[in-house]
Amino acid sequence: MSLEPPADGAQWLASANFDDRGEAEVDILLLHYTGMEDEEAALAWLRDARSKVSCHYFVRADGRIVKMVGEEHRAWHAGKAAWAGNTDINARSIGIEIANWGHAAQEAGFALPPFGEAQLAALTRLCRDILTRHAIPPRRVLAHSDVAPGRKRDPGELFPWARLAAAGIGHHVEPAPLDLAGERLVERMEGPAVARLQALLALYGYGIAVTGAYDAATATVVAAFQRHFRPERVDGIADPSTRDTLQRLLAALP
């Protein structure tokens, strides 16, 4: 790893938790929150050889950026994950950790913490910079929760995907209103409408089996979709608003 000071003023705090990408080309940008209240503790954890986790970049709350693993290396941030048929997400992605307490704050009795202006401005610059260096299609700028819906919720429903999309980062459509009329698909339903929902989610890239049965795994993927694309309500119920948003998201693909 090169440890010379980067020209953009970012700080190096190298993590040893990486290996080789092998033959994979980088074509995913994966965003995370740290899920920890203490930013310094999160940085220390990502550098600790015992943690076996790392990221390429860490965005502090005040917008300062820390480089932890070189982009040429395979940082360990995705864990067990899948997208569009690929399961080695680390090999083909750049991972960014955003310092934010996340859902752990809710579990401690506080509100879900928003992302600050300085942090988002710095993150936007960083993402745009990364996108100039790698052939990452907009639809492959993803949340950790998109690729690991059963295990992860980050960066969470307060993350402003629409704002990033307006800056040219990621694929996005205006979510449909919550009160759109029509049938709600819920857990334990079965039939062709459920199969179609699963097929459209799989077509977008989610790791979901097309079974026609609305099982717990389906509800989990629907919740991940909502967290990214219809964040106003994250409940795992495929209401008409969720399904309309999914259809328009697919229709808007280049």
Ligand SMILES: [Zn+2]
């Ligand atoms: Zn994550």
